[in-house]
Every structure is written in C-alpha cells, then in structure tokens.
Amino acid sequence: MSRIKALLIAAIVLLLGRGRPRRERSEARIVPPGTPDPRAETLVLVLFAAVAVCGIAFIVVYAIDGIGHQTQLLGLALGLAFALLAVAFIVIARRLVVTEELAEPYPAEHPNEVETIEEILDESESRFTRRRLVKLAGTGALGTLGLAALTPALSLGPALDTDALTKTPWRRGRRLVDDSGKPIAATSIEAEAFYTAYPEGADRELIGSPIVVVRIGPGDEGVVAYSKICTHAGCAIALYRKPTFPDTQPGPALVCPCHYSSFDPADNGKVIFGPAGRALPRLPLEVDVDGNLRAAGNFSGPVGPSWSGVRQREARS
Amino acid sequence: MKRLLFILVLLFLAPARAAEPPQGVVANVAQGKSLYAANCSRCHGSRGEGLRDQGPSLKDVGALSGDFYVRTGYMPLDDPHAQPWRTRVLFSEQEIRSLVAFVATIGHGPAIPTPHWRSASVPAGKKLFTDRCAGCHQIAIAGGVLPGARIPSLNQATPRQIAEAVRIGPYLMPKFSRRAITPTQLNDIVAYVQYAKQPDDRGGWAIGHLGPWPEGMVTWLLAASALVATCIVIGRRQKRT
Numbered sequence: 001m002s003r004i005k006a007l008l009i010a011a012i013v014l015l016l017g018r019g020r021p022r023r024e025r026s027e028a029r030i031v032p033p034g035t036p037d038p039r040a041e042t043l044v045l046v047l048f049a050a051v052a053v054c055g056i057a058f059i060v061v062y063a064i065d066g067i068g069h070q071t072q073l074l075g076l077a078l079g080l081a082f083a084l085l086a087v088a089f090i091v092i093a094r095r096l097v098v099t100e101e102l103a104e105p106y107p108a109e110h111p112n113e114v115e116t117i118e119e120i121l122d123e124s125e126s127r128f129t130r131r132r133l134v135k136l137a138g139t140g141a142l143g144t145l146g147l148a149a150l151t152p153a154l155s156l157g158p159a160l161d162t163d164a165l166t167k168t169p170w171r172r173g174r175r176l177v178d179d180s181g182k183p184i185a186a187t188s189i190e191a192e193a194f195y196t197a198y199p200e201g202a203d204r205e206l207i208g209s210p211i212v213v214v215r216i217g218p219g220d221e222g223v224v225a226y227s228k229i230c231t232h233a234g235c236a237i238a239l240y241r242k243p244t245f246p247d248t249q250p251g252p253a254l255v256c257p258c259h260y261s262s263f264d265p266a267d268n269g270k271v272i273f274g275p276a277g278r279a280l281p282r283l284p285l286e287v288d289v290d291g292n293l294r295a296a297g298n299f300s301g302p303v304g305p306s307w308s309g310v311r312q313r314e315a316r317s
Numbered sequence: 318m319k320r321l322l323f324i325l326v327l328l329f330l331a332p333a334r335a336a337e338p339p340q341g342v343v344a345n346v347a348q349g350k351s352l353y354a355a356n357c358s359r360c361h362g363s364r365g366e367g368l369r370d371q372g373p374s375l376k377d378v379g380a381l382s383g384d385f386y387v388r389t390g391y392m393p394l395d396d397p398h399a400q401p402w403r404t405r406v407l408f409s410e411q412e413i414r415s416l417v418a419f420v421a422t423i424g425h426g427p428a429i430p431t432p433h434w435r436s437a438s439v440p441a442g443k444k445l446f447t448d449r450c451a452g453c454h455q456i457a458i459a460g461g462v463l464p465g466a467r468i469p470s471l472n473q474a475t476p477r478q479i480a481e482a483v484r485i486g487p488y489l490m491p492k493f494s495r496r497a498i499t500p501t502q503l504n505d506i507v508a509y510v511q512y513a514k515q516p517d518d519r520g521g522w523a524i525g526h527l528g529p530w531p532e533g534m535v536t537w538l539l540a541a542s543a544l545v546a547t548c549i550v551i552g553r554r555q556k557r558t
Contacts, residue, residue: 190492194491240491242489242491244486249488250465253465255463260462
C-alpha cells in the first residue's frame with residue numbers, strides 16, 4: 001500500500017516538477033516583460049477543465065447505450081470540446097502571450113539562433129504566474145480529447161469478452177416463423193425460391209435470429225437453413241442465385257450483396273467466391289408432427305462477421 | 318400550337334401503347350410450330366423435351382414463359398452457355414403470338430398474366446421490392462452484377478414482363494410462387510417498378526439515382542474549384558504589392 005502511495009507521489013512529482021529549471025537571467029531581455037494577468041489565466045484554466053469535462057462526457061455517452069439522441073449528444077460533446085479549446089487558445093494568444101512586433105534584417109549568420117528562440121519562448125511566458133498548472137490543464141484537456149477520439153475504436157470488436165457474440169436464440173425445438181409470425185410448413189418451401197425466417201418468440205434484431213431457408217432437394221431433408229448474416233462484414237444475405245437450367249448455368253449460391261461473398265447451400269455453406277473467410281453457419285432443422293419446421297439445435301458455428309479467434313468458438317443458446 | 322399539342326399527346330400515348338401488345342392479331346399454332354422448328358428446336362428438342370447441355374425442357378412452362386422469353390429478346394439465344402439478355406425481338410407480333418400459342422401446347426403451363434398495377438399500392442410495392450428484389454436489382458431498379466451473371470435493369474421491362482419474370486425466375490433469379498408473392502402483392506411490386514422508372518426526384522438532377530454521393534462529388538468539385546480560384550486571386554494580389 002505504501003509502495004503505491006510512494007509511486008503515486010513520484011508520478012505527481014514527475015508530472016508537476018518536470019521541466020528545465022528557469023534560467024537565471026538578469027540583463028538584456030529580448031521580449032519586454034509583460035504584466036501578469038491572473039484573471040485571464042484562471043479563465044484559461046477553467047476552459048481547459050471544461051474541455052476535459054466535454055471529453056469525459058463523450059466517453060460516458062459513448063459507453064452508455066440507453067441514452068436517447070446519442071449521436072447528437074456525441075457530436076455536441078466533441079464540438080463543444082473543440083470550441084472551448086479554440087476559445088482557450090484565443091485567450092492565451094490575445095491576453096497572455098506577450099506580443100511585440102519587431103522589424104529587423106535577417107542575420108547572415110545565426111549561431112545563437114536556437115538559444116535566442118528558446119529565450120524568446122521562455123520570456124514570452126512572463127505573464128503566466130501558474131505556469132505548471134496551465135501546462136497540466138492543457139495536457140489534461142488535450143489528453144481527454146484524445147481519449148474521447150479513441151473511444152469509438154472499442155466498437156471494432158470485443159477486446160476481452162466475446163461470449164455475447166456466440167449467443168443465438170436458436171435451440172432444439174424452436175419453431176421457424178415467417179415475416180408475419182406464422183409457422184412455416186416444410187412442404188411450403190419450394191425449389192428455386194428462398195425464404196427468410198426467424199425464431200418464434202425471440203428478438204428479431206439479434207444477430208443470431210434471421211435465417212435463410214432454401215430447398216436443395218426433395219422431401220423434408222431437402223430443406224436447409226443458414227444464418228442470414230454474412231461471415232465477412234455482417235451484411236444480410238439478400239441474394240439467392242439458382243440456375244434455371246443447371247447444365248449450362250452456374251450452380252446455386254447464397255450471395256451477400258455487399259462484397260459478393262457466395263456460399264454453397266448444398267455444401268454446408270462453404271465459401272465459393274468472395275472475401276468471406278469461413279462458411280455460413282448452418283442451422284440444423286427438423287419437422288414436427290404438424291409438418292412445421294423447427295430448429296434441431298444451434299448453428300454449426302458462431303454467426304455474424306468474423307473476429308480473431310472466431311473459429312475456436314461455437315454457437316450457444 | 319395545335320401541332321405541338323398533337324405531338325405532346327402522341328409522346329404521352331406512345332409508351333402506354335408500347336407497353337401492351339396490340340389486340341386483334343390472331344395466333345396460328347401451325348405457324349408457331351414451324352417457327353419453333355426453325356428457331357428453337359436445336360436446343361430445346363423437336364418436341365420441346367429439352368436437350369442435355371443445350372436447353373431445358375419446355376414441358377409445362379406455358380404461354381407465360383414463352384411470351385416472356387420471346388418478347389424480351391432473351392430467346393433465341395446464340396450460345397446455350399451465355400446469359401440471355403434483352404436484345405432486338407426477331408419476330409413480328411403475329412409470329413410471337415403463334416410461337417407462344419405453340420409453346421403453350423407443350424404440357425399444361427400457366428397462361429400470360431395481366432397485372433392490374435394501376436390501382437395497386439406503390440408504398441406496399443416498395444416494401445416488397447426491398448425485401449425480395451432490391452438485393453439484386455437495386456432499389457432504383459438499375460440492376461448490377463452477381464458472381465456469374467449480370468443483373469438486368471428493369472427500366473425496359475413492361476408490367477407484364479415483370480409479372481412473368483417473378484413467376485419464372487429467368488436464368489439465376491429465384492422463382493416466386495403464388496404463395497410466396499400473391500397476385501395482389503405482385504400488382505404492388507409492378508406498381509413500384511413502374512414508379513421507379515420515373516421517380517419523383519426531389520432536389521434537382523437524379524444523377525443516376527445513386528443516392529447522395531454524386532451530389533457530394535459535384536459539391537466537392539465546385540467547392541474545390543472555388544478554393545483554387547480564391548488561391549489564385551490571393552496569389553496575384555500578393556505579387557502586386
């Protein structure tokens with residue numbers, strides 16, 4: 001515990017006490033000394049704090065899904081942060097940095113140029129009284145803003161827990177229903193057509209819910225079902241191509257309209273074209289006593305777009 | 318002024334007339350049979366039984382398929398492995414009717430449908446079209462591509478051809494039975510396609526009905542030109558002083 005305390009103190013000292021010691025200078029200033037302006041300085045500090053608050057607000061709004069008008073609030077937070085930052089910079093430039101216009105011929109040789117510029121910079125800060133605090137506030141404001149800008153990257157995928165992605169509402173015995181909620185008879189699935197189905201009594205918005213049903217052969221065994229979500233980028237498999245005359249035309253395929261990933265419905269959803277990296281998850285089917293289609297288990301693999309390690313997972317109910 | 322009005326009326330009537338074939342032409346099955354033997358039998362067989370690797374059987378396809386394939390110019394097809402595509406129709410109205418009448422005698426196929434789309438619902442049709450058709454044909458009915466096939470635009474398709482294609486599923490298109498798409502729904506779909514041929518383009522030019530990005534491109538081009546022009550003006554003034 002005391003170690004943590006010591007580390008914390010060390011960190012604070014490092015953060016606040018860093019920087020070159022002020023050089024001792026008595027004579028020959030380049031920049032005339034300015035009168036300190038504590039009010040403007042406080043204003044800058046307040047503005048920097050407000051920027052940080054906006055940055056944190058962005059992160060909070062992003063993290064909490066239930067908030068209404070989320071997009072607008074995100075835009076407001078980020079926009080305010082930038083606007084306040086701009087105001088802070090304007091205040092610094094107009095009220096705190098010593099300004100002076102000097103005209104002089106450009107020197108032919110400039111051996112001490114670097115040192116002179118450093119001196120100018122150093123002396124220009126003469127109106128700041130709480131230099132480190134302002135620096136800290138500025139770093140804090142920009143840091144929070146940077147964090148806010150990085151937050152959306154979290155949505156690229158679950159960094160730690162991918163369990164939610166493998167869950168689907170399908171389980172053995174769950175009935176397939178059509179768009180209007182009616183059960184689907186196996187005999188009503190016709191050849192050369194395709195159908196979209198959902199799990200009865202489950203949320204249709206879930207990524208594991210929608211499926212495509214096609215007939216690849218006669219009888220109950222000829223009906224197959226696959227996840228409607230492409231394994232590449234997660235678009236809906238909205239295209240089904242089937243030959244009118246198989247002798248001369250390309251074979252049947254479930255096709256995603258986004259990047260033309262094509263899956264073979266007769267071969268467990270194997271990828272036959274396009275950028276998808278793994279087969280379309282197949283849903284095993286069974287027919288109940290009323291002749292309606294029911295799931296006979298869960299998908300053959302995780303549904304939806306792929307992520308690192310997806311092949312090591314299985315779909316769960 | 319009168320002449321102008323007359324031309325306008327003609328222009329207005331022309332597409333409506335072209336959309337549905339004229340009445341009063343009598344089909345002749347015997348003539349159809351000889352046309353079939355000359356133009357179709359090489360691939361579909363002398364009795365429409367179909368030939369391996371050449372063409373499918375025409376048994377039970379009915380007048381519906383015959384009418385669609387001949388009037389779109391999909392058939393006769395030069396190369397049996399090629400995708401049928403809309404081309405010039407090779408037959409006269411009377412020849413088409415005779416040929417279709419003959420094809421209808423091979424088995425018992427469906428008759429030519431008559432979509433009643435004028436009183437159908439465009440919004441309902443748009444929803445159905447989005448679900449069933451737009452995946453391939455695009456919501457702007459512009460067509461596109463699919464691995465292994467081109468997808469035709471529907472701009473030239475007549476209401477009757479749309480109704481026929483839905484039931485047939487030509488080439489790689491899925492087939493929709495009367496249970497999958499009811500006749501009422503089909504009317505709605507046809508009504509939407511008819512609307513989408515001449516959509517209500519709010520805000521000026523349609524620029525291919527591609528959505529907001531062509532407008533964005535134009536804006537960028539205009540804005541970029543304006544910026545460059547401003548830069549040049551500023552540069553000239555600087556030089557002068």
